[in-house]
Amino acid sequence: xxxxxxxxxxxxxxxxxxxxxxxxxxxxxxxxxxxxxxxxxxxxxxxxxxxxxxxxxxxxxxxxxxxxxxxxxxxxxxxxxxxxxxxxxxxxxxxxxxxxxxxxxxxxxxxxxxxxxxxxxxxxxxxxxxxxxxxxxxxxxxxxxxxxxxxxxxxxxxxxxxxxxxxxxxxxxxxxxxxxxxxxxxxxxxxxxxxxxxxxxxxxxxxxxxxxxxx
Amino acid sequence: xxxxxxxxxxxxxxxxxxxxxxxxxxxxxxxxxxxxxxxxxxxxxxxxxxxxxxxxxxxxxxxxxxxxxxxxxxxxxxxxxxxxxxxxxxxxxxxxxxxxxxxxxxxxxxxxxxxxxxxxxxxxxxxxxxxxxxxxxxxxxxxxxxxxxxxxxxxxxxxxxxxxxxxxxxxxxxxxxxxxxxxxxxxxxxxxxxxxxxxxxxxxxxxxxxxxxxxxxxxxxxxxxxxxxxxxxxxxxxxxxxxxxxxxxxxxxxxxxxxxxxxxxxxxxxxxxxxxxxxxxxxxxxxxxxxxxxxxxxxxxxxxxxxxxxxxxxxxxxxxxxxxxxxxxxxxxxxxxxxxxxxxxxxxxxxxxxxxxxxxxxxxxxxxxxxxxxxxxxxxxxxxxxxxxxxxxxxxxxxxxxxxxxxxxxxxxxxxxxxxxxxxxxxxxxxxxxxxxxxxxxxxxxxxxxxxxxxxxxxxxxxxxxxxxxxxxxxxxxxxxxxxxxxxxxxxxxxx
Ligand code: SF4
Numbered sequence: 001x002x003x004x005x006x007x008x009x010x011x012x013x014x015x016x017x018x019x020x021x022x023x024x025x026x027x028x029x030x031x032x033x034x035x036x037x038x039x040x041x042x043x044x045x046x047x048x049x050x051x052x053x054x055x056x057x058x059x060x061x062x063x064x065x066x067x068x069x070x071x072x073x074x075x076x077x078x079x080x081x082x083x084x085x086x087x088x089x090x091x092x093x094x095x096x097x098x099x100x101x102x103x104x105x106x107x108x109x110x111x112x113x114x115x116x117x118x119x120x121x122x123x124x125x126x127x128x129x130x131x132x133x134x135x136x137x138x139x140x141x142x143x144x145x146x147x148x149x150x151x152x153x154x155x156x157x158x159x160x161x162x163x164x165x166x167x168x169x170x171x172x173x174x175x176x177x178x179x180x181x182x183x184x185x186x187x188x189x190x191x192x193x194x195x196x197x198x199x200x201x202x203x204x205x206x207x208x209x210x211x212x213x214x215x
Numbered sequence: 216x217x218x219x220x221x222x223x224x225x226x227x228x229x230x231x232x233x234x235x236x237x238x239x240x241x242x243x244x245x246x247x248x249x250x251x252x253x254x255x256x257x258x259x260x261x262x263x264x265x266x267x268x269x270x271x272x273x274x275x276x277x278x279x280x281x282x283x284x285x286x287x288x289x290x291x292x293x294x295x296x297x298x299x300x301x302x303x304x305x306x307x308x309x310x311x312x313x314x315x316x317x318x319x320x321x322x323x324x325x326x327x328x329x330x331x332x333x334x335x336x337x338x339x340x341x342x343x344x345x346x347x348x349x350x351x352x353x354x355x356x357x358x359x360x361x362x363x364x365x366x367x368x369x370x371x372x373x374x375x376x377x378x379x380x381x382x383x384x385x386x387x388x389x390x391x392x393x394x395x396x397x398x399x400x401x402x403x404x405x406x407x408x409x410x411x412x413x414x415x416x417x418x419x420x421x422x423x424x425x426x427x428x429x430x431x432x433x434x435x436x437x438x439x440x441x442x443x444x445x446x447x448x449x450x451x452x453x454x455x456x457x458x459x460x461x462x463x464x465x466x467x468x469x470x471x472x473x474x475x476x477x478x479x480x481x482x483x484x485x486x487x488x489x490x491x492x493x494x495x496x497x498x499x500x501x502x503x504x505x506x507x508x509x510x511x512x513x514x515x516x517x518x519x520x521x522x523x524x525x526x527x528x529x530x531x532x533x534x535x536x537x538x539x540x541x542x543x544x545x546x547x548x549x550x551x552x553x554x555x556x557x558x559x560x561x562x563x564x565x566x567x568x569x570x571x572x573x574x575x576x577x578x579x580x581x582x583x584x585x586x587x588x589x590x591x592x593x594x595x596x597x598x599x600x601x602x603x604x605x606x607x608x609x610x611x612x613x614x615x616x617x618x619x620x621x622x623x624x625x626x627x628x629x630x631x632x633x634x635x636x637x638x639x640x641x642x643x644x645x646x647x648x649x650x651x652x653x654x655x656x657x658x659x660x661x662x663x664x665x666x667x668x669x670x671x672x673x674x675x676x677x678x679x680x681x682x683x684x685x686x687x688x689x690x691x692x693x694x695x696x697x698x699x700x701x702x703x704x705x706x707x708x709x710x711x
Contacts, residue, residue, distance in 0.1 A: 003302035004290075007464065010304070010519035010622040011283045017525055018280045025469055028277045033266035033476070052489060107503050111420045111454050131482075131490035144504040145453040145495075149446065150420075168490075169475040177436040177471050178296070180453075180501050183494035188446035191486070192355040193378055193404040194245070201354060201408050202415065203446030203493065 035169050037130055042161040045129045049164055050211060052132025056186025057199050058207040068157060068212050072121060073097035075155055075208055081118035085151055087143025094121060094157065105147050114150040120204075122148055125181075126174050127158045130167045132186065134158065134209065137179040145182055154204040156184075160213030226553055226580040238377070243550055246374045247541045253487035254538060254594075260489070261479065270476045272598040275532035278434075278467050279522060285434045285467045286513065292437030296499025298509040303461075304622070305516050310341035312512055313426065313459055317347050320457050322423045328441065328451040329353035330428025331535060332461045332514055334557040335570075338426070349426065350392070350418050352447035354411050361388040365552055375550055378402040389414050415447065425451035425506065429462045430534065431477060432511075435470050438498045439511070442481060442491050452495050458506040463514050465522075465531040477534060480596040485536035517570030523619035526607040530565045532597040539591035539601065545584055554581065561591035565604040572620050573612050579630050582608035 188203035303309035540560030551559035555577040556567035
């Protein structure tokens with residue numbers, strides 16, 4: 001007998017007590033929890049996002065849509081970044097004012113090569129205010145998962161207000177499960193040593209978020 | 216399960232040793248109290264916690280009750296997305312499958328992200344026998360692996376080690392596994408984390424095979440979800456060419472939407488965060504991004520035996536948040552190792568004896584490793600009634616009865632040689648020697664009276680068969696004494 005038949009057979013025998021006509025999923029799952037916690041204007045939602053990002057030690061910068069290039073250039077310069085990784089499909093205007101050398105991410109770029117780049121700039125798919133979370137889905141301007149993982153400095157641009165949602169329940173319908181998704185809430189961290197929080201173990205140790213939109 | 220840790224003493228003996236170890240107790244107390252307070256604050260932030268908890272309970276219960284259907288759906292959707300699904304009835308089968316898959320890649324090392332399932336099957340040891348080296352990459356697991364130690368907490372496996380000990384382990388052992396610890400390494404957490412970053416980075420960058428577990432598998436889409444903090448999970452899930460995920464069959468949820476419940480309750484309940492730093496979700500393989508080959512190994516290993524028990528099956532709802540460990544007065548004093556299993560604490564006390572059976576001394580004693588205080592049930596984000604299952608398992612140990620073992624119906628005999636009540640009495644003696652435990656236990660015994668058996672276990676049964684046990688008073692004597700100033704002021708109301 002294959003492992004499959006053995007396991008499924010055991011499951012079925014174990015569930016002999018379950019009536020065949022049990023109420024279906026849709027009826028059983030009560031969803032009387034909230035879609036979002038509290039009512040906010042889009043501006044207040046953006047404020048909450050900024051607060052929660054900062055609370056988990058992301059560095060948050062707000063600017064008008066036209067100031068993205070200048071903001072990014074300033075952040076790269078302040079960091080002393082000599083090279084910046086560019087994921088496929090990134091809006092070229094975002095890097096127009098930076099003097100850092102551009103390194104295009106290519107299919108054959110090895111992790112070792114990515115490790116030598118100072119910074120990476122990406123967009124995101126959606127940002128969640130209540131939890132201070134950015135979600136990347138690998139579409140244009142967001143790169144393969146490894147580009148936001150190996151370099152030590154990640155700058156992520158969020159278009160406010162259209163990419164911002166209040167809560168996790170409002171974020172999921174906007175995301176495509178068929179894409180590889182990375183949810184990022186602050187830089188990587190560990191509390192494994194006597195529960196002292198230390199930022200940056202394996203992912204980028206510095207996460208900077210540019211909230212681009214009218215204040 | 217591959218059995219208890221070799222030579223593992225039953226819970227009371229192990230607990231007694233641990234309780235005497237002052238360092239261990241100090242570390243544990245600091246750790247559990249810190250997490251406990253933070254968690255309460257994180258939970259209080261969401262006003263609909265009770266509704267989220269109820270939804271989580273129902274989603275998991277419904278899935279378990281129709282698990283055959285959902286497993287078939289997982290198989291279909293993962294396969295459609297380019298993954299390859301394997302089924303493992305027990306630990307050996309799972310280990311054999313993984314070893315074969317690794318051998319087929321031609322590689323002799325793998326990077327691993329912390330996974331309870333592979334710990335349960337003893338995968339690292341099984342791979343070592345095949346000449347394959349498995350590198351643990353979670354900081355705490357690294358500490359445990361380098362220190363040739365055992366994990367003692369689901370979430371913070373090195374919770375029993377303080378910073379000085381960790382520095383010593385890094386200095387002494389890192390060199391033998393790869394990049395040695397930096398010169399002059401001190402014991403500040405930041406420096407220790409940096410040492411781990413450097414040590415592991417060279418492994419991540421060259422790794423060809425990754426091994427993981429998963430927190431959730433979505434049946435309708437075939438999506439796997441891994442929730443983590445450090446980024447080692449992302450490294451293992453995205454850099455290697457081949458990814459092998461070993462996942463217990465109870466990790467399934469029906470729909471994409473169901474994640475909206477657990478992605479709110481799990482981080483708050485486990486690390487007391489609004490959201491953990493990194494969550495990875497992947498569905499099969501994606502051209503040009505991440506592993507080109509993805510294997511999913513669905514693991515039974517005693518889960519279907521647990522599922523066959525109508526009272527005990529609720530233990531399979533567990534999402535491994537570890538909140539129940541952090542509130543448990545017994546865990547706080549005894550530590551994780553005393554449970555003799557990869558699943559310590561209250562959840563371990565109900566899960567291990569069900570997954571492995573109550574044949575060994577440690578498994579027979581685990582249902583007694585509790586004062587039935589009910590704190591674990593209160594915090595559980597999927598509302599597992601741990602005290603109810605404990606009492607049920609105690610009855611099983613003492614009285615025997617029908618059960619399913621390895622997929623076969625068996626009738627368990629009462630534990631031989633009165634081992635059970637011996638264990639119970641030792642556990643009781645252990646608790647009675649510690650007024651703090653006793654106080655909590657008694658107070659909560661009052662609140663949990665409905666769970667108490669009407670008959671005494673073992674030789675007491677003959678005695679209680681013809682007598683009613685005196686009911687536990689609604690308020691313990693000690694509390695009554697304190698409240699009324701020794702009876703002087705009976706007018707004061709009871710607390711709460
Ligand atoms: S039993 Fe409940 S509280 Fe304990 S680890 Fe599992 S989900 Fe968390």
